Amino acid sequence: MLASRPDRREVLRTAFKWLSRLGFALLGLSGAMWTYATGRFLFPTVLAEPPERFPAGAVADYPPGHVETRYRDRYGVWIVHQSYQGRPQIFALRAACTHLGCLTVWQEEQQKFKCPCHGSGFSPQGIPCEGPAPRPLERLAIRLAGDGRLEVDRSQTFHEELGQWSDPASFVVSGEW
Secondary structure (H helix, E strand, O other): OOOOOOOHHHHHHHHHHHHHHHHHHHHHHHHHHHHHHHHHHHOOOOOOOOOOEEEEEEHHHOOOOOEEOOOHHHHOEEEEEEEEOOEEEEEEEEOEOOOOOOEOEEEOOOOEEEOOOOOOEEOOOOOEEEOOOOOOOOEEEEEEOOOOEEEEEEEEEEOHHHOHHHOHHHOEEHHHO
16 A cells, blocks of 8 residues: 655645744744843852951061062962161062053062063062052051961052051061061
8 A cells, every 4th residue: 555645735834833843942042041141241240359358477487588479369469578768677569560550470580570561670679660660569558466477458558659658557577576
């Protein structure tokens, strides 16, 4: 026996049915993607900022002439034990260049902070010695905590050009411990 062949209308109906189902599925998928994208726009991912205050270790971790680089990436801070105006001090410098805010890099062999964006250079004390930087690096509040360790407060800044580097909250004198 010969199998009966479907007529042309039945083939077209079946094809239209499957194509319309596929079209509606793609339309639903497109709508779901737009809904997801709108939700991501309205409720963005929140990034956790590092704390404003952080412990910076024991005073003994900072020998004279030392620049500590381990806090740059997480907190954007350099801890420096240098002499400033004849007084040995430990102070915290914001790592952002005062020209356009790029993060500076400590160059041990040249004993200076260097901005990779536009070439500004800063002495270990944070004073500009080359390039377009208009003013020294900013100091951050630093103190000896109750347990005898250093604590840096990034929420309080001190500007040399305003005479704020003489503020006792901007440094720890080497002889205090």
